[in-house]
Amino acid sequence: RQRIEHVQLITPEDQRRLAQMGVIASMQAIHCTQDMSMAELKWGSRCAWAYPWQSLLKTGAVLAMGTDTPVESINPLPNLYAALCRSRADAEPPEPWFPEERLTWHQALRAYTQGSAYAACAERERGCLAPGMLGNVTVLSDQLGDDPAQLLKVQVDYTIVGGQVVFAR
Numbered sequence: 001r002q003r004i005e006h007v008q009l010i011t012p013e014d015q016r017r018l019a020q021m022g023v024i025a026s027m028q029a030i031h032c033t034q035d036m037s038m039a040e041l042k043w044g045s046r047c048a049w050a051y052p053w054q055s056l057l058k059t060g061a062v063l064a065m066g067t068d069t070p071v072e073s074i075n076p077l078p079n080l081y082a083a084l085c086r087s088r089a090d091a092e093p094p095e096p097w098f099p100e101e102r103l104t105w106h107q108a109l110r111a112y113t114q115g116s117a118y119a120a121c122a123e124r125e126r127g128c129l130a131p132g133m134l135g136n137v138t139v140l141s142d143q144l145g146d147d148p149a150q151l152l153k154v155q156v157d158y159t160i161v162g163g164q165v166v167f168a169r
Contacts (some may be wrong), residue, residue, distance in 0.1 A: 001119060001121060002021070002022070002023045002026070004023055006026070006028070006031065007026065007051075008009070008050060009046060009050050010025075012052075015055055015056055015059050016034045016059050018057065018061050020059075024061070024063075024064050024115075024118070024119045025056050025063050025064070026063065026065075026119055027063065027064075027065055027111075028052065028065065028068040028072060029053075029065055029079045029080055029103075029108070030067070030079045031068065032115075033082040033086065033088045033089070034072075036097045037099060047097075049133060053096075053102070053103050054100060054101045057107065062119070063110075063112040064113040065079065065083065065115060065116065066079075067079050068111070075156075076112060077151045077156075078151070078168075080112065080148070081149050081151040081152055083103045083111070083112075084102060084105065084108055085148050086099060089152050105124070113128060134161070134162045135162065136160065137158075138161040139156070139157045139158040140155070140156060140157060141154050142156050155169060
């Protein structure tokens with residue numbers, strides 16, 4: 001499957017073309033929050049087309065998200081926070097950058113699981129919890145509610161890959 005990595009800045013016309021051609025939009029949400037200041041300085045009014053997650057979903061494009069390790073931390077929790085909030089974790093107050101492009105919990109989890117599995121042509125073996133799937137799971141130290149800021153406070157207790165514990169805190 002064709003995909004474009006780091007779809008950071010894309011015009012509305014090209015957003016539609018991406019979906020029409022079936023090209024996967026592969027992104028790392030943490031780049032949005034890390035790049036905001038630079039983007040404002042260098043891209044100016046084009047920032048309205050930066051990291052257009054909701055806009056891409058509305059066109060029917062597939063989002064595949066990841067952490068971009070080793071450039072960024074392998075920890076998925078700050079990435080999920082960035083996808084949900086579009087603000088830096090250290091911002092006071094956390095001002096969302098183009099908040100209309102924020103993802104919902106469901107959309108973000110889908111992009112990081114099913115979207116990434118689809119991009120890797122592995123949707124029949126991973127990307128969701130179902131009988132016959134590999135059973136990759138992350139167990140957190142606390143239950144998450146509606147507040148994305150909880151992602152910055154919880155810890156990973158266990159990581160299970162293919163049904164085997166590969167990390168235990």
